[in-house]
Amino acid sequence: MLSDSQKTILFGLLFFSFIFYSFRLYDNRHTQSGSHNVLADNGKKIWQQKNCIACHQIYQLGGYLGPDLTNTYSVKGPEYIEAFLRSGTVVMPDFKLNRTEITALIAYLKQIDASGSSDPRTFTIKNNGMIEQDE
Template structure:
């Protein structure tokens, strides 16, 4: 009986999740690898998950634009080091941040918790 309940619950939760095949954008995937290689999460957040030294970058692309992002990546700041990224790496990292920006907003006040434990973003 427990197995049937678990199976039914799992089906109910996962049946409405859309599977977007566009997520596997290879250029943005390269940007994600660069993000991970340089441990950007140590200082920055995505969806308010990560470090607190730098800002949450979830919606930086739509708020500031790609040139703003590339200027920081190219020159660094007093707190953020210059990682000496190539133009390709900066473009890929910017594509990754655009992909993140396209998926939603980081403000948790816009999330609604559903009865099944998942969240829905307004």
């Protein structure tokens, strides 16, 4: 068994770890530094207002009428994206976006593209429900 002084030391250590961890967790200064892209932020707002996620996925989450757009920027390029945003297609509506809105949306998709891949790894779902990661 622990003696009283050992308990006090242990309690002290846990208490200070708790305080330290809490400060670290809620101190968001480090997450807010780095490149803060106002244009991409505007693009995100337009993305939300126009509800692009209803038909498109980002990181494979979203609607399934249109394709995943996580890596469209690096795979197909900004001109390709712009062509869709300018006039839409038979299936995708024309949102009548102006130049500024199109530029902002492209900046947003560029930022998303830089943040990760929509399909980071391939895996096989076996018929017993287990998932096996491919090499």
